[in-house]
Amino acid sequence: xxxxxxxxxxxxxxxxxxxxxxxxxxxxxxxxxxxxxxxxxxxxxxxxxxxxxxxxxxxxxxxxxxxxxxxxxxxxxxxxxxxxxxxxxxxxxxxxxxxxxxxxxxxxxxxxxxxxxxxxxxxxxxxxxxxxxxxxxxxxxxxxxxxxxxxxxxxxxxxxxxxxxxxxxxxxxxxxxxxxxxxxxxxxxxxxxxxxxxxxxxxxxxxxxxxxxxxx
Numbered sequence: 001x002x003x004x005x006x007x008x009x010x011x012x013x014x015x016x017x018x019x020x021x022x023x024x025x026x027x028x029x030x031x032x033x034x035x036x037x038x039x040x041x042x043x044x045x046x047x048x049x050x051x052x053x054x055x056x057x058x059x060x061x062x063x064x065x066x067x068x069x070x071x072x073x074x075x076x077x078x079x080x081x082x083x084x085x086x087x088x089x090x091x092x093x094x095x096x097x098x099x100x101x102x103x104x105x106x107x108x109x110x111x112x113x114x115x116x117x118x119x120x121x122x123x124x125x126x127x128x129x130x131x132x133x134x135x136x137x138x139x140x141x142x143x144x145x146x147x148x149x150x151x152x153x154x155x156x157x158x159x160x161x162x163x164x165x166x167x168x169x170x171x172x173x174x175x176x177x178x179x180x181x182x183x184x185x186x187x188x189x190x191x192x193x194x195x196x197x198x199x200x201x202x203x204x205x206x207x208x209x210x211x212x213x214x215x216x
Contacts, residue, residue, distance in 0.1 A: 021117035027076045030127055030158075030215060036161060037087035038078065039096070039116070041070040043133045048103070048164070050112040051130060051157045051169070059135040059153075067133075068192035073132055077207050078216065087125055094113045112167070113159075120161035127167065130157045131207075135173075139198050151175035152202040172206030 030036060042049065043056035062070075071089055078086055100119045103110050120128035135153035153173045160167040197205075 001015075006105065011019075033125065034126040034214075035087065035124075036085075036127045036129060037092055037120065037123045038074065038089060039092045039119070039128065039130045040089035041067045041074065041131050041133060043136075044112070048100070048110045048115040049132075050110055051116065053165075054155075056134050058133070059133065062133060062136060069200070070133070071130070072124060073204055074207055077204075077211055086129075086133040087123060091123050092119060092128070095119045100124055116157075116159055117161060117164060120159055120165075126160070126162055128159045128161055130159065131155075133203075136199055137175075139196055149175055149196060150202055151208060152199050154203060154205075154206045154210070156214060158214055158216075170210040170214055172204050172207060172210055203216050 043059060043062060044050040045055060045057055074090060096119050099115060099122055100117075103115070116128060116130055132155045133153070134155055137151040139150035151174065154171070156168075156170045156172075157166060158168040159165075194203060
């Protein structure tokens with residue numbers, strides 16, 4: 001069944017929810033003198049990649065081009081207006097390969113936390129930010145009507161490398177619903193212009209929220 005938005009409903013509820021989309025308070029920021037490195041986007045399919053118990057094997061697998069697009073989007077958001085300095089995926093990719101090679105045949109028994117901590121130490125950074133795609137489903141339909149809405153589940157994990165602990169973790173799980181199905185999300189609905197978004201736009205929304213809540 002095709003799900004459509006009513007223009008009249010959009011206008012009515014828009015007038016009632018003008019203040020509903022105010023941003024949430026930001027998290028405690030990373031110290032300005034601290035170095036930050038960012039891993040490349042990936043879907044955790046192996047134990048040594050996983051920061052939680054959730055694998056991405058039930059998700060549609062993204063192409064290297066799609067993952068690279070997410071990396072570019074993430075870097076753009078991290079820089080923001082202040083052009084925040086950070087070590088990009090080139091440095092972390094090289095260290096991922098080195099750490100994995102060092103683990104050798106034992107890699108199956110290496111925990112995700114241990115693996116990523118070792119990557120952070122190899123990069124010689126104070127903090128390592130790890131973005132993962134846990135689920136990805138493209139919408140079926142167009143902006144104004146769908147047979148199946150898109151869904152995106154992202155997880156951002158910030159590791160304190162020096163002190164060896166998880167500093168912050170943020171998970172974004174978003175599947176759009178019509179206004180009649182979820183009035184509590186009216187502010188988000190109108191901020192998006194009443195459109196059904198493709199998965200890529202849902203992801204950008206999640207990254208913006210996640211960076212703000214993590215103080216980045």
